[in-house]
Amino acid sequence: MNILLVLIPVTSLIVGVGVWLFFWAVNHQQFDDLDSPASVPLLDDQPEPAPLTEPPKHNPTDPS
C-alpha cells in the first residue's frame, strides 16, 4: 500500500497542473469564441492585403 504515498501526490499534482493550465486558457480568452476556429482548416488562401477594386459597402450611418 506504500505505492499510495507516491501515487496520491502525483495525481494531486496532475490535477493542480490541469487546473492551472485551464485557468491560463480562460484568462487568455481561449474559450471566448468557440465557433470560428472550427473553420480555420477551410481557410484555404493565406490572407494578404487584398487588391480591393470594389468600394466598401455603403454604410448609412457613416460620418461622411
Place this chain on the structure above:
Amino acid sequence: MNGYAAWAHPQLAAQVLRPRRDGCSEIALRVESLNDARQVLWLEQRIRALAGVRRVAIDRPAQRVRVVWDAQRTTLPALLESFAAACCPAQPLQRDSIDDARAQEQHQALKHLLVAGMCSMQVMTYAFVIYVGVVDFVDFSTRSLFRWLGLLTTLPVVFYSAQPFFAGTVRELRERRLGINLPVALAVLLVFLASMFNTLRGSGEIYFDSVTMFVFLLLGGRYVELRSRHRSGALGDAAIDAAPLLAQRRRADGELETVPAIALLPGDRVHIAEGSAVPADGVLESAGVQVDEALLSGESRPVRRARGERLVAGSVLLSGPAELRVEHSGASTTAARLDALATRARRARSLIAPSDREIGRFVARVLVLTVLTALGWLLVDPSRAFEAAVAVLVVACPCSFALARPAALTRALGVLAARGVLVTSGKALYALARVDYALFDKTGTLGVPQLDRRGVEPLRGDTPEQVLQLAAALAHESSHPLARALADAARQQALPRQAQSVRVSAGGGICGEVDGRALRLGRADFALAPSGRAVSVGIADALVLADADGAIAAFRLAEQPRVEARRLLDALRADGVAVAIASGDHANRVDALADRLDVADRYARQSPDDKLARLQASHAEGRVTLAVGDGSNDAPVLAGADVSAALASGTELAQSHADLLLLDGHLGSLADARAIARQLQQVTRRGRRWSLWYNLAAVPFAALGLVTPWLAAIGMSLSSLLVVLYALRVGSTEPAAPADVSGPPLRPRELHA
C-alpha cells in the same frame, strides 16, 4: 473615401476611446457584415497585422469588435479605414459600450465549474476506495487517510466553486426574501460540516462525493443558462446598435447631412424635425417649441422652451421643427442619456431576474418540510434523521422551478432580437400571447403611401413641380408617413425650399410660411379652415395644400399594403384574434386598403382619442388588446393598449413608447413574436409543471429515507438542466426566417477574384 477623418478630432475620439493604463486605447466597433466564420478570422488577422494592435476580440452574435491598440502607431481613422478596406465597415460605439462584465462573468463561471469538476472526480475515486474498503482489503488507517484526502479535496469545491451560491444567499437574505440559493447553500454547508465533523471524529458517514457532485452538476446547469443568457444579450445589443441615434447637421453651405449623434461637436448646428429626439445638449436658436422630457425626468407633461433656452439631449420635440446649436456632446453623462432605448431594452432583460413571490413561498415550504422530516426521524431513528433531512432539502429545492421562466424568457428575447423585434418590457410577451383584439393604424403601418406624378393635381394652374416644391417645404418638417412620402417624392425632382414658423397640429396637418406666403398642408378641412371655403367633394379624400385664398393643389397618395401585412393579418386571424383598422384618414382610402387586406372591422376619420376609446371599450369587454402603430404619431393609443407594437426605424426608435419595436419595417415579425410568445407561455408552464411533479414525486421517498443525498443531488441537478435545455426549444421549431437581410456573405475567395 476619407469619411473617417472626422474621428481624428480629439473630442470625438474621447467619446469612443477608452484609455488603458498601459498607454493603449480600447474601442468597441459595430461591424455589420460578419456573416461567416471565415470572414471573422480573416478580418481578425488583417487587423492584428496593423502596427501597434495588441488585441482583437470579435463578438459575432453582438456584431461587435473590440480592439486594443497603440493609438500613437495607428490612428483611429487609419484603423477604421482598415476595416473598410477589409469590406467590413466599422462604426465606433460609445465608450460605455465597452463592457467587460459579460466576459468576466463567463470566465468566472467556467473556472468555478472546472474546479468543481476536477475535484469531484478526485473525491469520487477516494470515496470509491472507501466503499470498497468497507467490504474488503483496505485497512482502517488507510480508510481514515482517504477520508482526510476527501476532506482536503472538497475544500476548494466548497470554498471556491460554491461561492456563487453563498454570495447569492447573502444577497437574497439582505433583500429579505427567500430565493433558490438558500436551500442550495444550506445543503452544501450542512453536508460538508457534518462530513468534516465525522472525519475529525473518525467514525460516521461522510458525503464528500455527494457535495462535490452536487455543486458540479448545479454549476453545469447554471453555465448552460449563462451561455444562453449572454447570447440573447448579445443579439439584443446588435439590434440596439443597429439603430443609432442620428442627427441632421447643417453644413456650412446650409445643406443638411445625416450623422450619428455621437459625431456631433460643440458649435454644430442641428435641425430637429417635429417628433424626433434631441441629439445633443444645446441652445434653441429658433422659435419656441414644446418638448417631452419624459424619458429624462419622468415628467410626462410637455414643457415649453423659448428661443435661447437649453434643450436636453434625449427629450422629444412635440411641436414644430427646431434649430439647435450644440453646446457639449462629449460629456459621457449626456451620451448615456441619449440611449434611452438601449437602457429600456436592457432593463427589460434585467427584469427577468427571478424575484417571484411564488419561489419564496416554495422555498419556505421546502425548509419547513426539511425540519419536519428531521424531527420525524429523530423520534423514530435518530441515526437516519440527518441523511433524510438533507435528501429532502436537496430533492425539493425549487431550482428547476425557478429557472423555467427566466431561461425561456431570455431565450425568447434573444430569438426575437435576431428577427428584428426589440422587446422593451418583459411582461409584454406574456400579454402578447393572450391578445385577442388587434387594432392597426393604417398609414405607415399596414400601408406605405407613395406619391407619383399623376397624383399631383394643381388646382390654380401652377405646374406640378411648383406645388410639390411648396408642399414639400412643409412636409419636410413633419415625421408623419404621408408627409414623408410627399417629401421623398419632391426630393427626386428639386430641392425643397425652407419653411418658416412651422406648426404641426396632430391629426390635422402642417402650417407655415414659405417665401412669406402662409400655407397649410393636410386634411382638406384643416387646410381650408382659414379661407372659410367648403370642402368640395373632389378633394375631400386628398391631401390638400392651401393658402388664405383656398386650395392650391391636391395630392392623391397611392397606398400599397406592406409586403408582410397580409401574412401578419392572416396569421393573427387564424389564431383567433379579431383584427380592426382605425385610421385618421378618409373613408374611401381606408376602405381601399381594408378591402385589399380583407379587414371588415374598419373605422375612418378617427382621432387619437377615438382610437383610444375603442381600445378601452374592447378592454372593458374583457379582451386583451394589441395596438400597432408607427410609434411617433400615436403614442397615446399605444400607451392605452395592453400590448403595443411600433414599426420604427432609426431615430424614432428612441422615442416610441411601445412594448415591442419592429425594426426596419419588419411588420411580419409581429406574427413571429406572437408565435414565440405563445410558445414561451407553453414552455414556461410545462417546465414549471414538470419540476413541480418531480418534486412532489421525489419528496415522499426522500422523507422516508429511501433517497441517499448523492441520488438527490443527481436528480435535482438533472431536473434543472432538463428545464434549461427545454427552454431552448423556444423559437427553434419556427421555420427559420432569414435573420439577416444584409445579403450573401463576402468570402475571402470572392474578394480575390
